[in-house]
Structures are given as structure tokens and as C-alpha cells.
Amino acid sequence: MTTAPEKVDAHPSKRFFVSMLTRDIELKDAILDLLDNCVDGIERQLHAEDAKEKPYSGFWAKITANKDKFEIWDNCGGIPIDIAKKSAFKMGRDDPDRDAGLHTVGMYGIGMKRALFKMGKKSRVESRPKNEENAFIVEINPEWLESNEWELELNHTRNEILSEYGTRILIEELHDNIAFQFDENSSDFQDDLIKTIKQFYALIIDKGFKVTLNGIPINGAPITLLTNLQSTSSPIDPFIFKAKIDEVDINLAVGFRRRLASESELDEEAKNPRTSDEAGWTIICNDRAVLYCDKSQVTGWGRATVPRYHTQFISIGGVVEFRSNKLMNLPLNTTKRGLDTSSKAYLSVFDYMTEGMKIFTDFTNKWKGREEETSSFFEGAVSKKPREILSTFEDSKFSSIRKIEGAKKYTPQLPVPEEKNPLRRIVFTRPSEDIKTLAIALFEDSKVKPTDVGQRCFDLKLQEVASKRESK
Numbered sequence: 001m002t003t004a005p006e007k008v009d010a011h012p013s014k015r016f017f018v019s020m021l022t023r024d025i026e027l028k029d030a031i032l033d034l035l036d037n038c039v040d041g042i043e044r045q046l047h048a049e050d051a052k053e054k055p056y057s058g059f060w061a062k063i064t065a066n067k068d069k070f071e072i073w074d075n076c077g078g079i080p081i082d083i084a085k086k087s088a089f090k091m092g093r094d095d096p097d098r099d100a101g102l103h104t105v106g107m108y109g110i111g112m113k114r115a116l117f118k119m120g121k122k123s124r125v126e127s128r129p130k131n132e133e134n135a136f137i138v139e140i141n142p143e144w145l146e147s148n149e150w151e152l153e154l155n156h157t158r159n160e161i162l163s164e165y166g167t168r169i170l171i172e173e174l175h176d177n178i179a180f181q182f183d184e185n186s187s188d189f190q191d192d193l194i195k196t197i198k199q200f201y202a203l204i205i206d207k208g209f210k211v212t213l214n215g216i217p218i219n220g221a222p223i224t225l226l227t228n229l230q231s232t233s234s235p236i237d238p239f240i241f242k243a244k245i246d247e248v249d250i251n252l253a254v255g256f257r258r259r260l261a262s263e264s265e266l267d268e269e270a271k272n273p274r275t276s277d278e279a280g281w282t283i284i285c286n287d288r289a290v291l292y293c294d295k296s297q298v299t300g301w302g303r304a305t306v307p308r309y310h311t312q313f314i315s316i317g318g319v320v321e322f323r324s325n326k327l328m329n330l331p332l333n334t335t336k337r338g339l340d341t342s343s344k345a346y347l348s349v350f351d352y353m354t355e356g357m358k359i360f361t362d363f364t365n366k367w368k369g370r371e372e373e374t375s376s377f378f379e380g381a382v383s384k385k386p387r388e389i390l391s392t393f394e395d396s397k398f399s400s401i402r403k404i405e406g407a408k409k410y411t412p413q414l415p416v417p418e419e420k421n422p423l424r425r426i427v428f429t430r431p432s433e434d435i436k437t438l439a440i441a442l443f444e445d446s447k448v449k450p451t452d453v454g455q456r457c458f459d460l461k462l463q464e465v466a467s468k469r470e471s472k
Contacts (some may be wrong), residue, residue, distance in 0.1 A: 004448055014148060021110065022118040027181060028196050029337050033111030034072050036249060041076035057208030062216055067183040070119050070171040075164040078129035089138060089152055121173040130165040148361060194218055197256045197293035199359025201431045203284055223282055223319055225255045226381040227389050235415055238358030242394060243407035248345040254318030254356040254387040259378045260364060260371040261314050266329060279314045282323040283339060285330045290339055291428045298339060300354040307361055316360045319386040363414045369423055377415055
């Protein structure tokens with residue numbers, strides 16, 4: 001005799017779910033997720049690619065963070081009622097095509113909830129959606145977090161709750177570790193957050209979006225390269241690659257962002273690294289920077305024939321911009337703050353990143369020790385944003401690439417030094433005491449660098465040989 005099957009409870013534990021959802025995300029990333037939602041709201045209003053240079057102009061997000069509360073308020077169009085009811089507060093997205101056709105980065109539908117739970121026990125979301133009759137409020141309190149209930153109440157309210165179409169999120173009863181980080185007297189977190197927003201939102205801010213933290217405006221970090229504007233006044237130009245791969249538009253530019261550094265600059269950089277902060281690769285997906293000025297093997301440094309990053313390469317910078325309305329085809333990992341290096345789009349462009357980079361590392365190496373001679377090459381070059389360079393570059397300068405349909409590249413022809421009397425490096429070792437003896441004899445200082453001692457010995461001997469020749 002068989003019995004009827006019984007039901008087994010397979011519902012997730014809310015406490016466990018919330019704990020696991022927030023454990024592996026940094027506070028900065030949680031806040032960036034909320035900013036991403038603001039920009040996604042703008043995209044829903046633009047609908048199609050806006051031809052304006054600054055499509056985000058007029059939109060803003062104001063962040064307030066202190067030991068008592070976190071608040072982010074924007075005028076980016078609000079959360080549509082239908083989305084609020086069906087998915088905005090759901091733990092994960094079951095409608096992956098909801099934003100089809102838009103250049104967003106929200107793939108998994110957990111960003112806002114993860115940020116709310118990460119920061120505090122009590123949250124309030126107020127939204128005034130554009131083209132809707134009423135604004136609404138959704139609250140999450142400690143009692144809801146402790147219960148087994150998954151539904152939340154959405155209360156309609158007056159539109160006047162917000163002065164513009166947008167959303168305001170307030171988080172209170174902050175977790176102790178979050179309150180500590182937001183307390184400017186206890187932590188440097190706010191300065192670090194400003195730096196992160198400057199870097200990861202550099203392009204979005206440049207396109208007109210305004211972000212403030214506790215009333216302080218945040219300016220985007222610089223992303224520029226030198227170009228001769230297609231004139232003959234300077235040979236300096238970036239390497240450029242353009243393609244559409246796996247429904248992703250790819251624009252790559254790598255080159256010099258400044259003149260070559262002198263030996264004295266490199267010595268100073270070794271003691272106090274600052275200039276290197278703006279060297280390396282910046283990777284952008286749908287206007288958000290995923291990596292900013294990266295100098296690791298992920299972006300090709302130390303791979304194949306490209307040397308590892310060294311301060312002598314502080315003049316080199318590159319940008320790759322990926323843009324697509326097929327979010328899963330973008331080279332984003334699940335945090336949206338790192339690369340999926342196995343994606344087809346990234347694998348396809350990687351070889352051109354290293355090809356372009358090698359042009360400028362080779363130039364730097366060939367002119368090493370003769371940096372002053374290169375100054376004239378840079379005199380006619382001007383600093384421009386990569387998208388300005390790409391938009392004005394003549395098609396006739398590009399060459400097609402056979403293995404990628406529709407792809408093309410431009411390879412600059414940089415000057416090569418004449419080998420009239422090429423420099424050669426002399427390297428040898430001698431006992432420390434012997435070096436000190438010579439240092440005292442030559443410089444009256446035992447602490448002179450061994451390099452200077454060796455060079456002085458060479459120069460003196462060369463002068464002696466030259467004098468003997470002249471006397472004959």
C-alpha cells in the first residue's frame with residue numbers, strides 16, 4: 001500500500017539569504033550598484049542612442065552618508081510601477097529581456113536589495129515614476145527581515161513627495177561596521193568612495209551626469225590621449241581598433257597621454273608614485289569603467305611580447321569601450337567591477353590591445369636615455385578624449401582586418417632613433433669596499449651611488465685615451 005506524498009518545505013531562509021547576498025560585496029560596490037540603477041533609469045528615458053555629446057546632462061544623484069544614515073536621491077525618472085510590483089524588490093530577475101534594447105548593466109536584479117541589506121536594518125524607497133499618476137513608498141523594517149514573509153507593501157502617495165521624477169532611498173539603523181565607515185571622524189572611506197566614483201563614473205560624469213557626496217561635487221577622472229589631429233605637425237598618434245563582435249561595438253585607442261618621462265622624473269616617481277595613477281588600460285562597458293588604469297596581466301602587461309608595467313611606461317594609456325544592448329555579451333563579471341576575460345568580445349580584442357601597446361613600449365625603450373630628443377615629436381600633439389579622436393578619424397587612414405568582418409585598425413608610424421653612435425649598457429660588479437675607496441677618491445663622499453662611481457671612472461679613462469691620441 002502506497003501513501004500520498006507529503007510536502008517538503010524548500011523555501012529559502014530569509015536570514016541566510018540576506019547574509020549570503022551581502023557577504024561578498026564591498027560597501028563601495030554596493031553604492032555603485034545604486035548609482036548604476038540611476039543611470040539605467042536615464043537609459044529607459046532615452047530609449048535609443050542619444051546623438052548628443054552629453055546625453056546625461058540635467059540628471060543628477062545626490063548621496064548623503066554619515067554614521068546615522070545613508071541616502072541616495074536622483075532625478076533619473078523613477079521606478080515604473082509595473083517594475084516595482086513585479087521585479088524591483090524581488091531577489092533576482094526572472095525577466096532577463098525587461099531592458100532589451102537598452103545599454104544598461106543591470107543583469108541579475110539584486111543590486112538595490114543587496115545594497116539595502118548590506119548597509120542597514122531599516123530602509124525606505126520613495127519613487128515618483130515618470131508617466132505615472134502617483135508616487136509610491138516601499139518600506140523594509142527589522143520585523144520584515146526577521147519574518148518568513150517575502151511580500152512587501154507598496155503604498156501610493158502624492159507626487160509632491162519628490163520635487164522631480166526620480167527615486168530617493170533612505171537607509172537607517174545602519175550596521176555598526178557601516179556606520180563606522182560612514183563616520184568621517186573614524187574612517188577615510190568617504191575619500192576613497194569619491195576617488196572610486198571619479199574613476200568608475202569618469203565617462204558618465206563627462207557626458208553630463210552630476211554626482212555629489214555630502215554636498216561635494218565629484219568630477220570625473222581624466223581619460224585622454226595625445227593626437228596630432230591628423231596634421232603633419234607631430235608624428236604622435238594613438239593605435240586605433242574598431243569592430244563589432246558578438247553584437248558588441250568595440251572601440252580601442254592606445255597611445256601616449258603625455259611626453260616621455262625624463263630620468264629625474266622616473267627617480268621621483270619611484271620615491272613617490274603619482275603619475276602612474278593615470279597610466280595603463282581603462283576598460284568601459286556601457287559607459288561604466290570596469291577597470292581604471294590597469295597595469296596587470298589582465299590587460300596584457302607582461303603577456304606575450306609586451307613587457308611588464310614599469311614606471312618608464314608612465315606615458316602610456318589605453319581605453320577599450322564595449323557597448324551593447326545584449327548585456328550577457330559584455331565582458332562583465334557578476335560584480336560588474338571586474339572583467340570576464342573569457343568572453344568572446346574580450347578574447348577577440350585582447351590581441352589588438354597587446355599589438356597597440358607594443359608600439360608604444362617599443363618606442364619608449366628605443367628612446368631610453370634620449371628622452372629629451374623626443375620633445376619635438378610631442379610639440380604639435382594635443383590631449384583629446386578617446387571618443388573625440390575616434391569620431392573625427394578619417395576612414396581612409398584605417399586598414400581592414402581579414403579575420404574579423406567589418407573590423408579595421410590604424411597603426412601610427414612613430415619615429416625611430418638614428419643609430420649613429422648607439423648607447424650600450426655596461427654592467428659589472430666589484431667589492432663594496434673597493435667602490436667606497438673610489439667614491440672617496442673621486443667625490444670625497446663614500447655614499448655616492450655605484451653607478452655614478454662607475455660612470456666617472458669610465459669618463460676619466462676615456463678622457464685619458466683621448467688626450468693620448470691628441471698628443472701623438
